[in-house]
Amino acid sequence: MASKLLLSRLRTLAKPTHHRFINPTPIFTLKYQTLVHSRPYSDAPQPPPIDSKPPSINGDNPLKNKKISSSLNQTELAKFSAIAETWWDAEGPFKPLHVMNPTRLAFIRSTLCRHFGKDPNCAKPFEGLKFVDVGCGGGILSEPLARMGATVTGIDAVEKNIKIAQLHADLDPGTSSIEYLCTTAEKLVEDQRKFDAVLALEVIEHVADHAEFCKSLSALTVSNGATVISTINRSMRAYATAIVVAEYILNWLPRGTHQWSSFLTPEELVLILQRASISVQEMAGFVYNPLIGKWSLFDDIGVNFIVYGTKDSE
Amino acid sequence: MYLSRARKVTWRWEGRVVLGRITPKVYAWRFDWRTFCSDTSGKLLGSNSNQATTELLDKQDSTNDVPQYDVAIVGGGMVGMALACSLASMPLTKHLNVAIIDSNPALMSRDCIKKEDPPDPRVSTVTPATISFFGGMGAWQYVQLHRHAFFDRMQVWDYTGLGYTRYSARDVDKEVLGCVVENKVLQRSLLSCMEDSDSQKRIYPSRLSSMTLNLSSSLSGSDNISSQPRTSLAKLNLSSGNSLYAKLVVGADGSKSHVRELAGIRTTGWKYPQNAIICTVEHTEDNWCAWQRFLRSGPIALLPMGGKYSNIVWTMDPKEAADRKLMNEADFLKAVNEALDNGHGPRPQSDVTSGGGLFSWLKADKASSANEPFEVPPKITKLASDRMVFPLSLMHANTYVSKRVVLIGDAAHTVHPLAGQGVNMGFGDACSLSRVIAEGVSVGSDIGEVSLLKRYESERKAANIAMMAVLDGFQKAYSIDFGPLNLLRAAAFHGVNYISPLKRNIISYASGEQRVPLFS
Incomplete structure (x- = not known):
């Protein structure tokens, strides 16, 4: 069974389309890496971009800080700066994130409670643990994590986001302790910061150099710590739903939010993480049910997926 | 408790100690029943001896130390108390800091209910669903100590x-179709159940006079320097002069709900x-x-x-x-x-x-x-x-939730008393809301967030409207000969x-x- 799975995974590597991928074991990922070592990225055909123009930026240029030396993609930063003020508008551009939030937090809660041996029936299971939310945006993820007891550091390269996040967190005494920094993962590594858990949700697809980014995440994680990453699969179905439907038909997301070519397939992500000394332990997919307007966790990782891995002990 | 600016004191403490040292006009349970019990001499003693301290501390209070709660339940009737009990009984919600606001002194009365007395005419027919809800939070055992009649x-x-x-x-x-229980027995049982829990609760024997909700989601206006601390929490001003902040305000204050009115929620209904x-x-x-x-x-x-x-x-x-x-x-x-x-x-x-x-x-x-x-x-x-x-009368609130406000029980829906379903619908609301709050806590949501509260509404609105239609239909069917x-x-x-x-x-x-x- 395992070998059969492995074979089918290998076949799908070259053509990242609809497929299922359930809880890869560390053994599997290890073999996998050695077999496909020379090709970390797929060169599958890409659908033509619908709109190649970068989105316009309102007002002054938010990218004053040109010195950001990191894996970041500058155009991506400009996109988010333009809509930063709407982070906490549950009906605004970030609505999909708000709707998806409880689902991804449920995954984080269950995996990290298990990882750190915490009681999932406790209201604040993450008390005493240091988490970093990389690409925190307006703090949509940082705030719930803080309410769950974690000592949270939220970082984002867009200064506007950090301001919004700070202002919003101060509104609630339960979240005002969050440390927000306008910086990058690479800078934090330079500062030699370490965290029990590193989370980068819906961020890696906006990053220029995936491998560098994952190495930074790994460097921020303590030995035997946890890493959680979520992103969008580079599948035709993801192209159809995340870009065509979400950006062009439903207008859920501003056009140009996502660049299909920068999406990663689960296999690629597992591989990149493996090279950064993070072993993927669990993977799940998010599926949106338009009838009830809710996201749920499934083993279908065809579109949106979330990965939990552990940092190998050095 | 991270929310409470008042020093940590559980309601189990003796009332006078709490009154003198902690928050003025926030009475602990023991004080309440002593004050309001039928024994007049005790009442006079209790209130007079504390008068001076209360006033003195009032001035300090007016500066800035406004207590903050996770949940403020306006109305300590059966449904409001059931919500408080339910929250106190679940592992994910028992840490929540709950305030109950009710000016009815009878609410907390501890004079004993004698089994020999003829039963009070104010009774409820509780359904098996309600019995299991009470059983789950440990309140049914207290009902069983008093008069109750299964049929x-x-x-x-x-x-x-x-x-x-x-x-x-x-x-x-x-085994049974239901059980007829006096309302005062249900009330008392919930009170006893709450005393069993070690959660933090306070009773404000006062009325809600106004409510301030910071509804603007915009963060840009925050540069304005104002004397008020910036917060998105709801601020409740009570008739006693006290104020408090709450993440979630629960309107359990009956068919003429003041919370509903202050939140601007309209109703549909007829007499x-x-x-x-x-x-x-x-x-x-x-x-x-x-x-x-x-x-x-x-x-x-x-x-x-x-x-x-x-x-x-x-x-x-x-x-x-x-x-x-x-x-x-x-x-x-x-x-x-x-x-x-x-x-x-x-x-x-x-x-x-x-x-x-x-x-x-x-x-x-x-x-x-x-x-x-x-x-x-x-x-x-x-x-x-x-x-x-x-x-x-029949009344239904057009919505059960708005930002930081949620309605339960008669505040959300009043029905024809036929078949005794009214209070059971209210208990159903309390059960559902407490579970939704627990779900919210488990994923670190802000419990006053509309998107979370909508889950409660969608669960209960359908059930309540169906029941209302059935009962109203019965009434209509029999009003014509x-x-x-x-x-x-x-x-x-x-x-x-x-x-x-x-x-x-x-x-x-x-x-x-x-x-x-x-x-x-």
Whole structure:
């Protein structure tokens, strides 16, 4: 069974389309890496971009800080700066994130409670643990994590986001302790910061150099710590739903939010993480049910997926 | 507790200590009951000796130390208290800091309920779903210490004499159909249950005078320097002069909800041209069956209260109700006995023996209780309480939730008291809301967030509207005395009596077990 799975995974590597991928074991990922070592990225055909123009930026240029030396993609930063003020508008551009939030937090809660041996029936299971939310945006993820007891550091390269996040967190005494920094993962590594858990949700697809980014995440994680990453699969179905439907038909997301070519397939992500000394332990997919307007966790990782891995002990 | 700016004190502390040292006018439980108990000397002593300290501390309080709570429940009635208990009983929500705001001194009264006294006429018919909700949070054991009357049979018939239905718990393989409990017993049991928990709760014996909600989601205006601390929490100002902040304000303050009004939530509804008389009565034999007869003017129900006591809920037009309240006991008892049996129309025929007849084709699939003959309800011999009159209305809030505000119980929906479903709907709300809050806590949500609260609304609105439509339909169906309609009603009775799946569904719906998946 395992070998059969492995074979089918290998076949799908070259053509990242609809497929299922359930809880890869560390053994599997290890073999996998050695077999496909020379090709970390797929060169599958890409659908033509619908709109190649970068989105316009309102007002002054938010990218004053040109010195950001990191894996970041500058155009991506400009996109988010333009809509930063709407982070906490549950009906605004970030609505999909708000709707998806409880689902991804449920995954984080269950995996990290298990990882750190915490009681999932406790209201604040993450008390005493240091988490970093990389690409925190307006703090949509940082705030719930803080309410769950974690000592949270939220970082984002867009200064506007950090301001919004700070202002919003101060509104609630339960979240005002969050440390927000306008910086990058690479800078934090330079500062030699370490965290029990590193989370980068819906961020890696906006990053220029995936491998560098994952190495930074790994460097921020303590030995035997946890890493959680979520992103969008580079599948035709993801192209159809995340870009065509979400950006062009439903207008859920501003056009140009996502660049299909920068999406990663689960296999690629597992591989990149493996090279950064993070072993993927669990993977799940998010599926949106338009009838009830809710996201749920499934083993279908065809579109949106979330990965939990552990940092190998050095 | 991260929210509480007042120093950590649980409500178990002696009242005076809390009053003097911590937050003025925030009374602990023990103080409350001592103050409001029927013993007047104790009351005077209790309040006077603390007067000076209270005023003194009031001035300090006015500076800036406004306490913050996770949940502020406005209205400490049965539904509000049930929510507080439910929150205190669940591992994910027991840490929440809860304030209960209610100016009714009787609420916390601790004078004991004597079993020998005749039962209070204010009773509730609790459904099996409610019983399991109470059981789950540890409150039912306290109900069992007091008077309560389970019933396993129910007979429903009407004045035309054309049909009757007998329901039995056996039809649904249940022990009981419901239990009749005095409201004060339910209230007390919830209070006792809450004392068992070690969660943090405070009672403000005061009224809500105003509520400030920071509704703007915009963060840009935050540069304005104002004396008020910047917060998105709801601020409640009480008639006592106290203020408090809450992440979530729960309106459990009844059909004339002030919270609903302050939140600007509109309602839809109408008044019935009917009032209800309630009272406790005595009869010679024991009664373990619930009886309901539909009369032209409205239904009369006789609910067992244990032994020789029963409770009457009689609906009629307001003028008639006023007359019947004032008439002497003998005349009233005569009127009740006529309403229950020999007046207003003939008794239905028990057609257990007749093979043919109008509705014989329905008998193919018999419920076991279908064979039971019509029974005559017990004859009332004595009035055991005052008669009370209540107006009836139907009201439904257009929405149950808005930012940081949620409505439960009668504040969200008021129904015809027929079938005693009103308070059960409220308990269903409390159960659902506490679970939704627990879900929110588990994923670190802000519990005042509309998107979270909407889950409660979507769960309860459908269930409540369905129940309201059923009850309103019954009321309407019986407010018309018209030949063909009477026959139709009779057919419905026969149908219900003989078609067992339908009967089972009706019983489980009335027990609160259908379409309320969280109970199953």
